[in-house]
Amino acid sequence: MWLDSTVAPPTAATTKTPPLCSYAVSTIKFGFKIDITSSTNGIYAININEEAHPETRVEYSVFHSNQTSSREIKQLKPCTQYEHAVEFIDSADNMTPCSYTGNEPSELTTQMELKDIEDGSCIPGYVCYRSDWNIGSSMSASNNVAVERCLTDSTQFCIKPAIDDICTNLTTTFTSGKCMVSTFKIIKSIPVDYLNANELQPEIPTELPVDTIQTRLPQNCSNLNIVYTCLDMDDNSDPKPLTELEPFTNYNCTGQIKENNVSIKNTTAIKFNIDCDLTTTITKTSVTSTSVTLSWTTTSQKCKDVLTKSPKLTFLCSCVPHHSTHKRSKPSSGGTCLINGLEPYTIYTCDVEPHYKNKDLDKRTSIKDVETDVGIPANISDPEVFPLGHNEIKVTCTHSKKFHGPGGYYFARLRYNGDIVRTQQNKSHCHFIFKDLSYSTTYILEVFAGNERFEGNLKHRPVNTEYNDKAVIGFLIFLIFLTSVALLLVVYKIFILKCRQSQ
Incomplete structure (x- = not known):
């Protein structure tokens, strides 16, 4: 509701006399003018609505305080028939319809030129x-x-x-x-x-090489095209044309809309990264006791030779033993790599990881249960020798338990003058006892770890047995006995001699 309030309304007087209320309507440019004449001072409601649409009723308010009050109604619909009415509103909000005294018909039609x-x-x-x-x-x-x-x-x-x-x-x-x-x-x-360049909807490229970025332009405009240049967002390199774009790179591309090869405006920048559908297939593996050789092929439907022949595409080969996080890796730029320094007789999971510009593409291909060949067992420590008697020794050594093959065992032997005189084998631990050896003899002790195919590095050292203590003790006892017998004979002879002398 609109209210003219340039003059404050007076306090309504209590009267039973019906208010004087009349109005006229005249057409003006772009609408109507309502004139309230010879009417009681107060507030009047002016109602305007389309004749065909009563629900479009609009109400205006005007305060009438002199002989004639006018209100212009504009911004009406052209060529439309309107109905109008004016009502007086008293202090109790009672409404009294006003009589229409104009020369125009009570329904007016707007015109337009x-x-x-x-x-x-x-x-x-x-x-x-x-x-x-x-x-x-x-x-x-x-x-x-x-x-x-x-x-x-x-x-x-x-x-x-x-x-x-x-x-x-x-x-x-x-x-x-x-x-x-x-x-x-x-x-x-x-x-x-x-043309609103911000509303153009270019098709984001998904394959390489990129010849153009398809963008729908007005079909009725001739000699209109878009030339795009792209910026690598990661290293802020110089802008590149579409034909030089690379895979796995974040680009921000802006197009220049040209008419007859003259730039008229720029497009909104578009951002994309062409993630090639790189597929790596491991085709062959070969092993030695300490190395694995992997061969693979790499294909891409979206990027084809642009990717597979690029020198920026490299591969990282790696092998991880089961239940371990340690990784032995080897970079490669081709389809074959050799990973050495591995443990013999060990099961590995081997991976080929493609990288582009030294960035991992997270497209790893794995092959499980790659087992290296049987190898030479790990070295044992220098053996320790403990004498248990004058002709008995105990031999021990420590070992990592890495036999690098099936049927692991420990082996010890004694040589004398180059000949093997004693041997022992133990599968559980490096511990041996040699008994009944020759007294006061120097042997050569040899100890190694072995498996079903290989013997480990030999550890050897000289071992000396002591003298025969039992023989020495027996000889001493015999010597003491002989000495005692001789003394007894001497004493006896002395005794006999004294007895003769006394007689």
């Missing part, structure tokens, strides 16, 4: 028309696009040309059956300036 419509300029890239008539409902375009009202100027209505309206003529029709001239048509040329 072509000169009432002017060119507007509300929304860039739109065709706009302005008028003090509300032309939105009677306005339509040949491209069937909906009419939009200008947000900053209610007198303007706009139509957005479609992409194929550019470089053509757009016809706007103003239609109503209530006007003397029922149809007006305005034809406007739509130059390429109406």
